Amino acid sequence: MSLPFTSAPTHICLLRLSAVGDVCHALPVVRTIQAQWPETNITWIIGRLEASLIGDIPDVEFIIFDKSRGIAAYRELNAQMKGRRFDVLLHMQMSLRASLISLLVPTKIRLGFDRERAKDLQWLFTNHKIAHQPQQHVVDSFFCFAEAIGIKERTLKWDIPIPVEAEQFCDQHIENDGRRLLLISPCSSMRYRNWNVAGYAAVADYAVNKHNMQVIISGGPAAIEQQYGEEISQLCQHKPLNLVGKTNLKQLLALLHRAAVVVAPDSGPAHIATTVNTPVIGLYATTNPDRARPYLSAEYVANRYPEAIQSKHHKSVAALPWGTRVRDEGTMDLITSDEVCALLDKALTK
CATH class of the missing domain: 3.40.50.2000 (Glycogen Phosphorylase B;)
Known part of the structure; x- marks a missing residue:
C-alpha cells in the first residue's frame, strides 16, 4: 500500500x-x-x-x-x-x-x-x-x-469514558444546590505559564459575588501546585474548595464535565475540559493561543501574547517563527483580573 x-x-x-x-x-x-x-x-x-x-x-x-x-x-x-x-x-x-x-x-x-x-x-x-x-x-x-493517509472529512469528537467512581467523587464534593461551578486549574507544567495568585483569587471572589457560583481549585500533587492552591484559598474572601492533589485524571475529567466554566493557563486540564465541551477561559501571554488555545474556546481567550512578544523581541508575532515562546518571569502578569472576569461574564451568558 x-x-x-x-x-x-x-x-x-x-x-x-x-x-x-x-x-x-x-x-x-x-x-x-x-x-x-x-x-x-x-x-x-x-x-x-x-x-x-x-x-x-x-x-x-x-x-x-x-x-x-x-x-x-x-x-x-x-x-x-x-x-x-x-x-x-x-x-x-x-x-x-x-x-x-x-x-x-x-x-x-x-x-x-x-x-x-x-x-x-x-x-x-x-x-x-x-x-x-x-x-x-x-x-x-x-x-x-x-x-x-486519505481521510478528508474530520470527526471532531472525543467521547472519553467517565467511570461511575469518578462521578461519585463529584457527588461527594460538589454542593447539590443548583449553583453553577467554576473550576480554576491554576498551574501549567511550565512555571512561566502560570498566572499570579492574586488574579485567580480575584476571579474566584467575583464568581461568587456576581454569579453566586461554587468555586473549586484543582491541580496535581506537585509542591508548586499545592502552594498555589493554598495561597489562592487564603486570599479569597469566599473560601473555594481546594482539591489540589486530591484527584486522578478521571476524577478531574468528571469535575471538568460538570463545570460551567474553567479558568486555566495553557495546560492539560484546559485541553481535557475541551474534550467534554466545557468553555475554557484560557490565559495566554507566554504561548501563542492561535497554536495552543483550548480548541473550542477561541472567544474566551485572555490574549496578551502579542504584547509579550513585542516587549521581549520588539517585533510583531508575524515577524517571528510560529510558536515562539516568552519564558520571562512575570509575563503572565500582563493579564488582568478585570479582563478575565469580563470573559467569565461572557461565557456564562452564552
Missing part, C-alpha cells in the same frame, strides 16, 4: 506518548479514523499517565510505554511488537525518545511531520511527511495525518 490509501488499511499504529493536552489533541484523529474506516484496527503507543485518562476507550489497543522503566520499557515494547505488521505508523511526537520507539514498530510507511516542523530530528525517522502548513493549531496539525 502507498499513501494516500485508496481503501481502508488493516492496522494503523499511532505514536503519541505525551503530554496529556497533546494526547487530547490527537484523539479526534483516532475518532476520525474510526468513523471513516470502522474495520481498521488501531494501536496507540502512549505514556502511562496519559493512558490513565483515555486508555479505556473502546476499540483501540493501547500499549503503554512507561519511561520510568528505562531500557526495560524498550525491551517490553519490542517484545510486544514481535510478529506484528502495521500498514502505517503515525509518528505524531517530536522527541528523540518517541523516534527511538518508532524504530520498534514494524511497518514500511512511517508518516511524520514535514521537514520544517520536524523538531528533534524527527524527519530522520520517517519516510513520508504530512503537508507543510506554516501556521496551525496543534489539533489541525494532527488532522494533517488523517488527510495524508
Whole structure:
C-alpha cells in the first residue's frame, strides 16, 4: 500500500506518548479514523499517565510505554511488537525518545511531520511527511495525518469514558444546590505559564459575588501546585474548595464535565475540559493561543501574547517563527483580573 490509501488499511499504529493536552489533541484523529474506516484496527503507543485518562476507550489497543522503566520499557515494547505488521505508523511526537520507539514498530510507511516542523530530528525517522502548513493549531496539525493517509472529512469528537467512581467523587464534593461551578486549574507544567495568585483569587471572589457560583481549585500533587492552591484559598474572601492533589485524571475529567466554566493557563486540564465541551477561559501571554488555545474556546481567550512578544523581541508575532515562546518571569502578569472576569461574564451568558 502507498499513501494516500485508496481503501481502508488493516492496522494503523499511532505514536503519541505525551503530554496529556497533546494526547487530547490527537484523539479526534483516532475518532476520525474510526468513523471513516470502522474495520481498521488501531494501536496507540502512549505514556502511562496519559493512558490513565483515555486508555479505556473502546476499540483501540493501547500499549503503554512507561519511561520510568528505562531500557526495560524498550525491551517490553519490542517484545510486544514481535510478529506484528502495521500498514502505517503515525509518528505524531517530536522527541528523540518517541523516534527511538518508532524504530520498534514494524511497518514500511512511517508518516511524520514535514521537514520544517520536524523538531528533534524527527524527519530522520520517517519516510513520508504530512503537508507543510506554516501556521496551525496543534489539533489541525494532527488532522494533517488523517488527510495524508486519505481521510478528508474530520470527526471532531472525543467521547472519553467517565467511570461511575469518578462521578461519585463529584457527588461527594460538589454542593447539590443548583449553583453553577467554576473550576480554576491554576498551574501549567511550565512555571512561566502560570498566572499570579492574586488574579485567580480575584476571579474566584467575583464568581461568587456576581454569579453566586461554587468555586473549586484543582491541580496535581506537585509542591508548586499545592502552594498555589493554598495561597489562592487564603486570599479569597469566599473560601473555594481546594482539591489540589486530591484527584486522578478521571476524577478531574468528571469535575471538568460538570463545570460551567474553567479558568486555566495553557495546560492539560484546559485541553481535557475541551474534550467534554466545557468553555475554557484560557490565559495566554507566554504561548501563542492561535497554536495552543483550548480548541473550542477561541472567544474566551485572555490574549496578551502579542504584547509579550513585542516587549521581549520588539517585533510583531508575524515577524517571528510560529510558536515562539516568552519564558520571562512575570509575563503572565500582563493579564488582568478585570479582563478575565469580563470573559467569565461572557461565557456564562452564552
